[in-house]
Amino acid sequence: MEIVIQGLTYRYMAGTPYERCALADVDWTIPSGSFVAIIGGTGSGKTTLIQMIAGLMTPTRGHVLIGGIDDFSRLRGRVGVVFQYPEHQLFEETVAKDIAYGPLNLGLSQEEVNYRVEQAMGWVGLPRELASRSPFHLSGGQMRRVAIAGVLSMQPEVLVLDEPTAGLDPAGQRELMERMYTLHRERSMTVILVSHNMEEAATYAERVLVLYQGRKVAEGQPVDIFSRHRSLKEWGLEAPEAPRLADRLNRRLDPPLPDGLMTVDDLEEAILARWEGRPR
Amino acid sequence: MSRLNHPVIGQYIPADSFLHRLDPRAKLVFVFVFMMIVFLAKNAAGYSLLVGVALSGVLLSRIPLPMILRGIKPVLYLIILTALLHLGMTRGGDVWWELGPITVYEQGVVQATVISLRFLILVLMGTLLTLTTSPMELTDGLERLLCPLTRVGVPxxxxxxxxxxxxxxxxxxxxxxxxxxxxxxxxxxxxxxxxxxxxxxxxxxxxxxxxxxxxxxxxxxxxxxxxxxxxxxxxxTRIRELRWKKEDTILLVVLAVLSISLWWLRG
Structure with missing residues (x-):
C-alpha cells in the first residue's frame, strides 16, 4: 500500500495562548513495500507525523492517503504502530493474552488468534514457554518484544516503529532491527522507522526524510542525506560513524574511497580492498 | 482528538492583572467565604450584588470571556439539567405553562433561575481563582493558611x-x-x-x-x-515569599462589606 502525504499540517491547542505548530506542509510519498526512516531532533514533529499516518490524529490541514484510502475506519489493523516504550502499554495477565488483544479486536476466530499469537512470538524471538507468564515479570527487553508482537499479530501491511530500540542494549538493538528487517523482506511489509539513531537509519532505510522544526528539510537516499555533513549539523543531527570516518579519511587519500559507505561493514570492506590493492 | 488540544478546566492563564497580582491567601479566603455567603442572598437585590461582584472579578482578571466560558462549559450542562428538573418538578404559585404531563408553575421558574444563578456564580468564582492563580501560588497560600493548625497536629x-x-x-x-x-x-x-x-x-x-x-x-x-x-x-526555607499588600487588605474589606450588605439585604 502506497502512502501519500500531502500538505500535512498540525497545530496543537489551536486558538489558545499555548498554540504551537508541530508540523507544517509536509509532502511525502512512501512506495509500497519499502523501508523508510524519519529522522530529526527532539520536537521536530516526527511523532506527530506518524500519529497522523496511523490515523490516530486528524490533521489541521492536508491529508494522508494509504493505498488510495483516507478513511481510517476501513484501514483498521492494516497500519500497525509500535510507539516509544511500547512495554508501557502492556496490561493483560499473560503474554499470550496481551498479544491476542489486537487480533481479537479485529474479530478473528479464536483458532486464528491462537495461531497468530504463536506466529508473532516467533517473529520477535520470544520462547514459547513465556506465553502463559505475566508480562510484568519479564525483563525490559522481553517486555518490549511482547509489545511489538502485540502489534505484529495484527499482520499489518504498514508497520510504524517509533524509536523501537531506545533503552535496549546494543546486542538487543541489533537483533530487534534484524528481525524487523527480515519481516519487511519476507512479507514485503512497508516499514516506517522513526529514529534518533542515524546508524539504524543508514543501515536499513531505502529513503530518509529529515524533519526540522516541523518542516521537511530533506528527503532522499541515505547516501545523499548523510553526505551533507554541514546541513545535518544545522538540523541538530550527525551522520553515522562510517560515513564520517570515510569523509575524514578521504581528506588524506588520493584517490578517495568510493562514495556511499553507510555502514561500518561497508567501510571495512572498502578499506580492506584498498589495503590489498596497495602498491607493494 | 488529542486531549492536549483542550485546556483543562480552570487551567492557570498567565497574565498581569489586578487579580493575578493579589496574594493567594487573600484570594483563597475571599473565594472560600464568598462561596458560603452566596447562600445568604434571598432576593433580587442580593443576587444583583453577587452578580455584580462576579462580573467585576471577570473584568479585573483581564482574561478574555470566551476562555472563561470554555472553562465553565462542562458545568453548564449540569446547570441546565438542574434548571430543567426544577422547572418540571417544583410546584407552587400560578400555572404558567402546560404541555401533556408536564406543568410548569411560577415557583418552578423562580427556583430554576435562583438555583442556576447560584450555581453559575459559584463556578465562576472558583474558575476565576484557578485561572488567575498558579498551582504553586495556590499551594503556598493554602500552606500558610493551614500553618496555625500545625500546632494541633495537622501536617x-x-x-x-x-x-x-x-x-x-x-x-x-x-x-x-x-x-x-x-x-x-x-x-x-x-x-x-x-x-x-x-x-x-x-x-x-x-x-x-x-x-x-x-x-x-x-x-x-x-x-x-x-x-x-x-x-x-x-x-x-522557601524560594518564593508571599507578600501581603495593600490591595489584599482592600479585598478583605470588600469581602466584609459584601457579607454585611448581604446579611442586611436578607431581612
Missing amino acids: AQDLALMMSIALRFIPTLWEEMDKIMMAQRARGADFDSGHLLRRVKSYIPVLIPLFISAFRRAEELALAMEARGYRGGKGR
Whole structure:
C-alpha cells in the first residue's frame, strides 16, 4: 500500500495562548513495500507525523492517503504502530493474552488468534514457554518484544516503529532491527522507522526524510542525506560513524574511497580492498 | 482528538492583572467565604450584588470571556439539567405553562433561575481563582493558611506538598493516558461504541498501564526527593515569599462589606 502525504499540517491547542505548530506542509510519498526512516531532533514533529499516518490524529490541514484510502475506519489493523516504550502499554495477565488483544479486536476466530499469537512470538524471538507468564515479570527487553508482537499479530501491511530500540542494549538493538528487517523482506511489509539513531537509519532505510522544526528539510537516499555533513549539523543531527570516518579519511587519500559507505561493514570492506590493492 | 488540544478546566492563564497580582491567601479566603455567603442572598437585590461582584472579578482578571466560558462549559450542562428538573418538578404559585404531563408553575421558574444563578456564580468564582492563580501560588497560600493548625497536629506542609505534587502530575498523567489510548486504539481498541458496560470494560487496557506508570513515577519521585535531601517540611526555607499588600487588605474589606450588605439585604 502506497502512502501519500500531502500538505500535512498540525497545530496543537489551536486558538489558545499555548498554540504551537508541530508540523507544517509536509509532502511525502512512501512506495509500497519499502523501508523508510524519519529522522530529526527532539520536537521536530516526527511523532506527530506518524500519529497522523496511523490515523490516530486528524490533521489541521492536508491529508494522508494509504493505498488510495483516507478513511481510517476501513484501514483498521492494516497500519500497525509500535510507539516509544511500547512495554508501557502492556496490561493483560499473560503474554499470550496481551498479544491476542489486537487480533481479537479485529474479530478473528479464536483458532486464528491462537495461531497468530504463536506466529508473532516467533517473529520477535520470544520462547514459547513465556506465553502463559505475566508480562510484568519479564525483563525490559522481553517486555518490549511482547509489545511489538502485540502489534505484529495484527499482520499489518504498514508497520510504524517509533524509536523501537531506545533503552535496549546494543546486542538487543541489533537483533530487534534484524528481525524487523527480515519481516519487511519476507512479507514485503512497508516499514516506517522513526529514529534518533542515524546508524539504524543508514543501515536499513531505502529513503530518509529529515524533519526540522516541523518542516521537511530533506528527503532522499541515505547516501545523499548523510553526505551533507554541514546541513545535518544545522538540523541538530550527525551522520553515522562510517560515513564520517570515510569523509575524514578521504581528506588524506588520493584517490578517495568510493562514495556511499553507510555502514561500518561497508567501510571495512572498502578499506580492506584498498589495503590489498596497495602498491607493494 | 488529542486531549492536549483542550485546556483543562480552570487551567492557570498567565497574565498581569489586578487579580493575578493579589496574594493567594487573600484570594483563597475571599473565594472560600464568598462561596458560603452566596447562600445568604434571598432576593433580587442580593443576587444583583453577587452578580455584580462576579462580573467585576471577570473584568479585573483581564482574561478574555470566551476562555472563561470554555472553562465553565462542562458545568453548564449540569446547570441546565438542574434548571430543567426544577422547572418540571417544583410546584407552587400560578400555572404558567402546560404541555401533556408536564406543568410548569411560577415557583418552578423562580427556583430554576435562583438555583442556576447560584450555581453559575459559584463556578465562576472558583474558575476565576484557578485561572488567575498558579498551582504553586495556590499551594503556598493554602500552606500558610493551614500553618496555625500545625500546632494541633495537622501536617500543613506535607499536605501542601502532596497537593502540589498531585497538581503537578495531572497534566503528566493526562498526557500519559492520551498516549496509552492512542496505542490501544492502534491495536483496534474502540472506546466510543457499545453499551455502557462494554465501554467501561474497554478502558481496562488504558487504566492498568496508567496505574502502573503512576506508581512507577511515584517511586521514582520519592527516590529523587530523598536523593536531594528532602526530610519532611521541618526547617525548609522557601524560594518564593508571599507578600501581603495593600490591595489584599482592600479585598478583605470588600469581602466584609459584601457579607454585611448581604446579611442586611436578607431581612
